Amino acid sequence: xxxxxxxxxxxxxxxxxxxxxxxxxxxxxxxxxxxxxxxxxxxxxxxxxxxxxxxxxxxxxxxxxxxxxxxxxxxxxxxxxxxxxxxxxxxxxxxxxxxxxxxxxxxxxxxxxxxxxxxxxxxxxxxxxxxxxxxxxxxxxxxxxxxxxxxxxxxxxxxxxxxxxxxxxxxxxxxxxxxxxxxxxxxxxxxxxxxxxxxxxxxxxxxxxxxxxxxxxxxxxxxxxxxxxxxxxxxxxxxxxxxxxxxxxxxxxxxxxxxxxxxxxxxxxxxxxxxxxxxxxxxxxxxxxxxxxxxxxxxxxxxxxxxxxxxxxxxxxxxxxxxxxxxxxxxxxxxxxxxxxxxxxxxxxxxxxxxxxxxxxxxxxxxxxxxxxxxxxxxxxxxxxxxxxxxxxxxxxxxxxxxxxxxxxxxxxxxxxxxxxxxxxxxxxxxxxxxxxxxxxxxxxxxxxxxxxxxxxxxxxxxxxxxxxxxxxxxxxxxxxxxxxxxxxxxxxxxxxxxxxxxxxxxxxxxxxxxxxxxxxxxxxxxxxxxxxxxxxxxxxxxxxxxxxxxxxxxxxxxxxxxxxxxxxxxxxxxxxxxxxxxxxxxxxxxxxxxxxxxxxxxxxxxxxxxxxxxxxxxxxxxxxxxxxxxxxxxxxxxxxxxxxxxxxxxxxxxxxxxxxxxxxxxxxxxxxxxxxxxxx
Numbered sequence: 075x076x077x078x079x080x081x082x083x084x085x086x087x088x089x090x091x092x093x094x095x096x097x098x099x100x101x102x103x104x105x106x107x108x109x110x111x112x113x114x115x116x117x118x119x120x121x122x123x124x125x126x127x128x129x130x131x132x133x134x135x136x137x138x139x140x141x142x143x144x145x146x147x148x149x150x151x152x153x154x155x156x157x158x159x160x161x162x163x164x165x166x167x168x169x170x171x172x173x174x175x176x177x178x179x180x181x182x183x184x185x186x187x188x189x190x191x192x193x194x195x196x197x198x199x200x201x202x203x204x205x206x207x208x209x210x211x212x213x214x215x216x217x218x219x220x221x222x223x224x225x226x227x228x229x230x231x232x233x234x235x236x237x238x239x240x241x242x243x244x245x246x247x248x249x250x251x252x253x254x255x256x257x258x259x260x261x262x263x264x265x266x267x268x269x270x271x272x273x274x275x276x277x278x279x280x281x282x283x284x285x286x287x288x289x290x291x292x293x294x295x296x297x298x299x300x301x302x303x304x305x306x307x308x309x310x311x312x313x314x315x316x317x318x319x320x321x322x323x324x325x326x327x328x329x330x331x332x333x334x335x336x337x338x339x340x341x342x343x344x345x346x347x348x349x350x351x352x353x354x355x356x357x358x359x360x361x362x363x364x365x366x367x368x369x370x371x372x373x374x375x376x377x378x379x380x381x382x383x384x385x386x387x388x389x390x391x392x393x394x395x396x397x398x399x400x401x402x403x404x405x406x407x408x409x410x411x412x413x414x415x416x417x418x419x420x421x422x423x424x425x426x427x428x429x430x431x432x433x434x435x436x437x438x439x440x441x442x443x444x445x446x447x448x449x450x451x452x453x454x455x456x457x458x459x460x461x462x463x464x465x466x467x468x469x470x471x472x473x474x475x476x477x478x479x480x481x482x483x484x485x486x487x488x489x490x491x492x493x494x495x496x497x498x499x500x501x502x503x504x505x506x507x508x509x510x511x512x513x514x515x516x517x518x519x520x521x522x523x524x525x526x527x528x529x530x531x532x533x534x535x536x537x538x539x540x541x542x543x544x545x546x547x548x549x550x551x552x553x554x555x556x557x558x559x560x561x562x563x564x565x566x567x568x569x570x571x572x573x574x575x576x577x578x579x580x581x582x583x584x585x586x587x588x589x590x591x592x593x594x595x596x597x598x599x600x601x602x603x604x605x606x607x608x609x610x611x612x613x614x615x616x617x618x619x620x621x622x623x624x625x626x627x628x629x630x631x632x633x634x635x636x637x638x639x640x641x642x643x644x645x646x647x648x649x650x651x652x653x654x655x656x657x658x659x660x661x662x663x664x665x666x667x668x669x670x671x672x673x674x675x676x677x678x679x680x681x682x683x684x685x686x687x688x689x690x691x692x693x694x695x696x697x698x699x700x701x702x703x704x705x706x707x708x709x710x711x712x713x714x715x716x717x718x719x720x721x722x723x724x725x726x727x728x729x730x731x732x733x734x735x736x737x738x739x740x741x742x743x744x745x746x747x748x749x750x751x752x753x754x755x
Contacts, residue, residue: 090542091161092488093129097138101148104159107168115156115193121220122191123151123213126160126169129488130331130344130394132403133203134186140206147210154217155190162187163393163492164540166551167600170611171238176200178237190216195608196231197238239609243594243652246614250595251651252644255674259654263661263668264296264305270662272336276312278662281336285316285329287352288616288665294359295672295701306363313360317372320443323407324430325472325479327375328383329353330397331618339445340438343397343404343485347384347495348619350376354502358509362699368449373506380499381518386491388529389521390541391499396486406485408441409475417478418471425457426471491541493530493550496522497557498619504564508696516568523565526558527577535580536601552599552613555585556625563632570688570707572714579633582642585626595648597626614653620666623649628670635680635704638716650674672702677734679703679752682717685728694745695730700752 085105087098097104105111107124115122125142127134141147151157162169162185172189175197176182182202189200204212219227242248267289270279277283290309297305316322319338321330329349330341354373361369384392399406411434415423427433430444437443448456454464500522507515530538530546537550537558562578565571589597591612599611599622613622627649634642650657650670657664657671681703683691688707695705706717723729724741730748732739732755739751 086159089161090540090545090547091129091164091490092486093127093131093134093161093163094159096129096135097142097159100138100142101145101152102142102157103148103152104157107158107160107165111156111158112193112195115191115195118156119193120154120156121198121216122158122193122195123155124158124160124168124172124189124191126162126172126187126189127185128161128163128394129486130346130396131185132342132344132397133184135398137186137203137209141204141209144206147206150210150213150217154213154220156193163488164490164548166553167604167607167611170599170613171607171609172197172200174238174609174611175234176202178234192228192231194231196235198227198231198234235608241594242612242614243596246656248594248596248652248656250648251654252647253651253654253671253674255671257675259658260296260299260671260675262658263671264293264300264302266659266661267293267665268304268308271308271312273308273311275337276308276315277336277338279336282332282334282342283321283336283338284332284618285321285349285353286618286662286665287349287356288620288669289662290356291359292661292665292668292672294356294363294699295669297363298699298701299672299675309360310364310366313357313369313372314366314449317357317368318446318449320438320445322372322445323379324444324446325475326383327372327377327379329376340443341404343407345379345395347380347391347393347492348498350380350384351495351499351502352619354499355505358502358506359699359701362509362697370510373510374512377503377506377515377518381514383487385518386489389525390491390529391496391522393488393490393492393495396488399483399485402440404438404443405440406479406482408436408438408443410436410441413478414442414475417474419474422467422471425467428457429453429468429471489542493526493537493539493541493554494557494619496526496530497554497559497561500526500561501557501564504561504568508564508568508693511693519565519568523562523574531577531581535577535584537581549601549604551601552585552589552597552622552626553619555581555589556622556629559585559629559633560625563629563636567692567705570683570692570705575636575715578629579637582626582629582633586645590645595645595652597623614656615663616666617663621664624653624664624666624670627667628673631670631673632704635678636706636715636717646670647674676702677755679755680717680733681705681748681752682721682731682733683707683728684711684718684721684731685709685723687728691728691730691745691748695748698749698752703752 083098086094089106160168173183184202189197191197272279293305293309316338321333321338321341328345331344331346332342334340357369357372397403411432414432418426432442454461503515503519537554538546539548539550539554559578559581562574566575588602596612599613615621627646630642631646653667657667661668708718711722721731727743729741731741732748732751742748
């Protein structure tokens with residue numbers, strides 16, 4: 075018997091996580107992760123089901139509908155197990171441990187993630203989505219085995235615990251090493267990525283396709299060093315095809331999490347904050363290299379989407395928009411041709427339908443996914459109109475479609491505010507501001523930075539991980555420190571307001587004191603003061619989000635230059651050195667590390683700007699793509715920051731000092747002269 079909604083809520087009704095709240099009226103007797111549930115399992119000697127997902131996860135919703143809302147399934151779960159629900163975005167530490175278990179069992183990871191544990195929280199079986207019949211069968215088998223073959227099950231669980239608890243350095247044979255830079259290694263990394271690219275449609279050569287911003291950032295950095303055209307072309311094909319595809323919300327801006335096909339056509343419709351933050355950085359940087367107006371359009375439209383749909387009144391950014399509305403995936407975003415034509419109006423219906431590939435047969439199950447088959451230039455030629463007129467038309471169409479769409483029932487909003495993802499979006503906004511100089515971008519960034527500083531940071535520079543309903547909760551993870559420090563360093567370079575750099579250093583020092591493993595020279599994912607789980611993990615591999623260790627290594631590199639602290643630089647060099655073999659052999663899973671490698675490939679430009687026009691000079695210098703630089707600036711000569719010490723104006727004019735490896739060029743009074751020094755270095 076299916077059960078849509080019990081009248082009595084379970085314990086999840088008190089949670090802040092939208093994902094847990096979605097399950098608050100399940101007949102399953104869910105507990106949130108915590109001491110109460112873990113103790114109850116020991117007291118009653120029952121195995122534990124830990125079911126992990128997130129609010130925008132389509133198959134999590136399907137499994138809930140089929141199994142967790144069903145009275146008969148719930149009765150079996152409640153009778154034989156202690157059931158725990160976990161929001162992986164709130165508790166990435168718990169998720170990482172049981173995701174490791176799935177992989178140790180030789181299965182492919184994903185969500186929903188369902189792990190079966192002993193009362194001591196050791197996993198003996200883990201799997202992803204199962205349909206109702208298979209799930210019931212599994213639970214009945216496990217309940218029986220737990221009674222009849224307990225010893226074997228305990229032995230197996232202990233073996234998995236040992237595998238999970240093995241240090242990453244041991245597992246991957248990492249040795250503390252300083253980086254040994256070799257140009258041929260850099261070429262090898264490029265070749266490895268290049269061989270795995272879909273050269274027609276962009277992205278990596280597989281489906282489903284994820285945007286993977288770190289990979290394309292590495293190729294941009296590689297291009298800047300080598301001027302190898304294939305590297306830039308690969309990035310351009312990827313960015314062009316993504317911007318035209320259904321993965322991009324053509325009328326509202328913003329990217330979905332991935333495309334189920336190889337053509338970027340049919341997205342999994344959820345929109346995540348972390349993707350969009352990184353893609354702002356990527357498209358802005360790519361615009362800086364290519365001046366392609368499409369990239370500017372994508373950035374501005376995506377910022378509008380974030381401001382409109384993911385920004386809280388306090389300046390924080392919400393986590394995600396669901397894929398489903400009214401229980402149907404993608405329903406909010408797709409169009410039937412008659413409705414589309416009606417919104418556009420008779421005069422332009424045919425040309426607009428051609429532009430967005432809308433047909434009366436519908437190109438997807440619920441209607442038409444808006445996408446473009448050709449670029450604006452080719453489309454304007456095809457319809458014999460000039461590009462400017464086309465752009466005006468597209469703006470009008472989008473306004474009309476957006477207004478009409480806003481009246482539909484909206485997808486669910488995950489309104490918790492995560493510190494790490496806010497850091498990624500803050501960095502994206504700052505990067506975009508530095509390229510496009512739009513005050514709107516800076517205002518949004520500053521409001522968010524202020525929010526993080528005031529609502530998510532304690533007096534001793536400890537961060538919280540999550541914020542909801544006016545309350546910060548959960549001690550932060552390494553990813554929170556890594557992303558916020560990165561964003562603050564960028565914000566200092568955009569504003570020359572030193573408070574952001576000071577905050578970045580204080581947060582880094584907290585992370586060094588509470589996360590850094592001196593023995594292995596890498597950072598743990600959890601704070602030394604955090605809840606003790608069955609293992610304390612380190613996050614090494616870059617994925618859809620860069621690994622927290624690769625981000626921290628970059629932060630140490632930059633802050634070491636700003637504060638002339640060689641121990642920071644030394645740590646960054648050692649972290650990168652340990653990963654060198656993995657980066658060279660498997661750059662796709664270490665793309666952010668590979669970008670750090672490019673900073674060691676050529677000396678980093680340390681640029682100090684002193685004088686009344688420091689900001690204008692900064693804005694002009696940022697128009698050139700030169701990622702391997704740090705900027706410091708001040709209106710008045712001052713001594714607080716190493717880079718600015720003993721630096722005055724020359725001839726009473728704003729002056730630029732360009733230095734490499736503690737050796738400085740002659741000071742100059744124009745951006746052009748400074749750029750000449752940098753481009754010839």
